[in-house]
Amino acid sequence: MDARYHATAHGQKTNPRSPAAQHGCETCHGPGKAHVDAGGDKTKIISFTAARASEAQAVCAQCHNRGEHAFFESSTHARHNVTCVTCHSVHKFLSQTSQLKAKDELQTCAGCHRPETMKILRVMHMPVREGKMTCSNCHNPHGSTNKAMLRVGNSITEMCTSCHGAQRGPFLWEHPVTRDSCTVCHDPHGSSNNRMLVAKPPLLCQRCHVSTRHPSTVYDLNTFRTTSGNRLFGRGCVECHQNIHGSNHPSGTFFLR
Numbered sequence: 001m002d003a004r005y006h007a008t009a010h011g012q013k014t015n016p017r018s019p020a021a022q023h024g025c026e027t028c029h030g031p032g033k034a035h036v037d038a039g040g041d042k043t044k045i046i047s048f049t050a051a052r053a054s055e056a057q058a059v060c061a062q063c064h065n066r067g068e069h070a071f072f073e074s075s076t077h078a079r080h081n082v083t084c085v086t087c088h089s090v091h092k093f094l095s096q097t098s099q100l101k102a103k104d105e106l107q108t109c110a111g112c113h114r115p116e117t118m119k120i121l122r123v124m125h126m127p128v129r130e131g132k133m134t135c136s137n138c139h140n141p142h143g144s145t146n147k148a149m150l151r152v153g154n155s156i157t158e159m160c161t162s163c164h165g166a167q168r169g170p171f172l173w174e175h176p177v178t179r180d181s182c183t184v185c186h187d188p189h190g191s192s193n194n195r196m197l198v199a200k201p202p203l204l205c206q207r208c209h210v211s212t213r214h215p216s217t218v219y220d221l222n223t224f225r226t227t228s229g230n231r232l233f234g235r236g237c238v239e240c241h242q243n244i245h246g247s248n249h250p251s252g253t254f255f256l257r
Contacts, residue, residue: 008099010090017063028059028090053081060084068142075143082112087141105134109141119190126190138188156181160188171246173253177208178245201236209237 005011006020013020019027026032034044048056057078061069064084072078077086087108093099095108102108106128110117120129127133135141138159139149146152150159160182161168167178177184185204186196193200199207238244243255 004093005091008090048085053083056085057083068140071140071143071145073143075141075149077141077149078143105136109135116189119187122190122192124191124193124196126196128190156183167245169246171248173247173249173255175244175246175255201238205237 009015010018011020012018015021019025029035029045029047032045035041038044042050046055046059048059051059057072060083061072064072087101088099089101090099092101094101094103095105098105100108102111106117106120117135120126128135138151140151141149143149144151146154146159147156150156152159152162157178157180167182182188183198185198187198188196191197197204241255243249247255249256
């Protein structure tokens with residue numbers, strides 16, 4: 001047993017809900033008589049490395065069934081046979097917090113979510129890469145009532161606006177795309193574009209506004225090769241339409257600055 005175990009929440013006898021305060025090793029691994037009689041045969045006790053996902057989860061859920069863990073059984077992780085011991089280790093952990101098998105939360109998530117975690121290496125300013133926040137600031141890996149196991153609200157927009165209050169509204173004039181999802185325009189896991197946009201203006205705006213005003217021009221490769229195009233050389237649509245998330249200005253639906 002790792003000596004650090006006794007300093008963890010599991011090893012604290014002062015906590016009446018901890019394994020150490022109840023039946024010690026048998027609290028999690030089951031009765032040890034057959035294990036001892038068999039000379040240490042690990043098949044005679046509950047071995048979390050060999051147990052099925054449902055069996056391992058059932059043991060942990062005896063204590064970890066409230067608060068953050070209340071919705072785990074219905075979570076995406078549970079449906080894909082990801083259990084507590086997939087990410088955590090009671091005896092051999094590498095992280096400073098949460099007893100994770102990897103040295104930090106980001107590396108733990110990267111074990112499965114490689115595309116999302118690699119995005120933080122893109123050139124745009126990214127708080128996760130800078131250590132200012134982690135995956136669990138937005139997601140609850142133990143389950144939630146929101147999509148993508150998001151912590152707040154019932155939609156991506158509600159989650160994002162829980163921090164980005166200036167974009168929450170209410171507005172007299174709403175940009176319809178903001179009601180759909182913030183991820184229509186932004187990639188929250190990282191981007192090489194300003195403000196973590198999924199594409200650069202005016203090409204981003206043109207995904208919806210294909211032929212409207214200024215004049216009705218599609219900004220394709222041929223347009224880039226010429227000197228025409230006021231949106232292209234005017235830093236994009238948001239040079240004028242700065243209140244793009246919504247506006248209370250008399251200019252109305254044009255979202256002008």
